[in-house]
Amino acid sequence: MANKEVTEARVKNVMRDIPPEAMKNGPKHRKTLKETFTGMKTLLGQFSDKTEIKKMYHRRKEAHVRNTKKKLTLIIVSIVLFVILSTVLFLFII
DSSP states (O other), X not given: OOOHHHHHHHHHHHHHHOOGGGGGSOHHHHHHHXXXXXXXXXXXXXXXXXXXXXXXXXXXXXXXXXXXXXXXXXXXXHHHHHHHHHHHHHHHHO
């Protein structure tokens, strides 16, 4: 899928290339042109919507990764403490 800048450039090129006679040829041509530009505006709007959705998913993923790192750190610390305490107790028993 094309990026937003390329799509905007295409819209501008199409607008520049429309001959003035096309708007005078009747309602059918005007309707076709209107639908074309409405579709292009919708496409540009969807790009910005997708960008917001991607940002939201990225934030969620970052939060999930942060939480997972915290949990793993706690697990590792508890294992290390268990090993150290077990060794100290074992040495005192012997």
